[in-house]
Amino acid sequence: MGSMEQRIRDSFGKQDFTKTIGAELVSVAPGSVEVRLAVRSGLLQQHGFVHAGVVSAIADTAAGYAAMSLLSEGTEVLTAEFKINLLSPARGEQLVARSRVIRSGKQLTVSACDVFAVSGGEEKCVATLLGTIAHR
């Protein structure tokens, strides 16, 4: 047994890198996923902002699971490619990645994801990703 959400939560739980960075799967809906991360030392680049690799990791993860949320049970997803624009320095208390499926095709899904930095209760979009996810 297992709902779509459960399958995605199980898969997320197998990612040890998301544990390393402390990313959490907040919510899963058909075609949309939210991943959250507490900003802390160990995740930063030379100017003290969150490293682009961390921002990319949560955005890609959210984009991939959004794709998976619309596919039948047993279908695995693998990111073929993504492009990310880093709009502003990623700093604050938390980062939130919110993804949405743009097109779910037979072999490929196109997903987008915005990443917001949360600071004092305010959100600012700091990155936007557009990616292609292969099914298998």
Place this chain on the structure above:
Amino acid sequence: MGSMEQRIRDSFGKQDFTKTIGAELVSVAPGSVEVRLAVRSGLLQQHGFVHAGVVSAIADTAAGYAAMSLLSEGTEVLTAEFKINLLSPARGEQLVARSRVIRSGKQLTVSACDVFAVSGGEEKCVATLLGTIAHR
């Protein structure tokens, strides 16, 4: 004082995320940088391959420092955007990211980076990045 290589090594040393993942700056030449990473648990995604965020992190880091290697002292670099194609599962003993500057302009540098998985002494290209780095 400080050579170009020293400035880049100093900047790399301030990145605590690259320490978290264990990335090392192997070599620096004008327009070209090599970053290396030992594959280990804590860096993986749900299928046991190195997470796209880690692959992106070392590729983006190598691409950014290649840009910096051609700029005058005191100029900082900030990735504006990158696109990465994940060509094959990233597995093996090590990952090596080798970058090259494609165009060094006044405000922007365009860099590329290939990431190779090393397994039993053999290298396989597992990802390729094309990015735009802003100067300031």
Place this chain on the structure above:
Amino acid sequence: MGSMEQRIRDSFGKQDFTKTIGAELVSVAPGSVEVRLAVRSGLLQQHGFVHAGVVSAIADTAAGYAAMSLLSEGTEVLTAEFKINLLSPARGEQLVARSRVIRSGKQLTVSACDVFAVSGGEEKCVATLLGTIAHR
């Protein structure tokens, strides 16, 4: 003298390639531009759909003028890079490109553009672009 819209219309009028393909500047608002194109022979690829180069041309044009719409008079825009996902074959009577600025910075603007195919009064999103526009 000249309003923002007039400056953009003047610039658009100097593009002889958009005349070659028959693209029209439909509307201009701050941060958002619409470009329209009648699908006709001379614009197609080998399967009879509109060529990716034509789809890219109107999407890039709309994205660039959206950037320009938020900049002060006399600032020119030049696309540094874009990524486009071709979601579905571009066929129908018309293509409509609708752009929006995602982030307007000091040196760079990030714009997105969706391209819709119009057929029998119905619109379908056939492509989505995410690009970086340099100011000068």
Place this chain on the structure above:
Amino acid sequence: MGSMEQRIRDSFGKQDFTKTIGAELVSVAPGSVEVRLAVRSGLLQQHGFVHAGVVSAIADTAAGYAAMSLLSEGTEVLTAEFKINLLSPARGEQLVARSRVIRSGKQLTVSACDVFAVSGGEEKCVATLLGTIAHR
């Protein structure tokens, strides 16, 4: 009957947009294609350079046929997405697009293409594309 080159030349011949812009298929080799274009009025943007849509069109065309050159007879190619960096204004007498396959997979090919402007016998790289081509 028909060699790989003949199949690609036949497909290229069915693209009426490449005729509109005057693009020529210069050479075809396994994993590599060259497309050439004479710069002329009708192809320009507002600053008098070749329009990004035209540069993209020849780069995407060369990238797609490079993918096709490594696939079995009857397999069609469709660009899923590409990213292009416009490195310098595209001006001169001719543009030459030279593509290469980076990875030829089961469902997807990753191709790159550089576009050179030729002026007085000298070549300058004015754009570089990295794209993903779906097979069907």
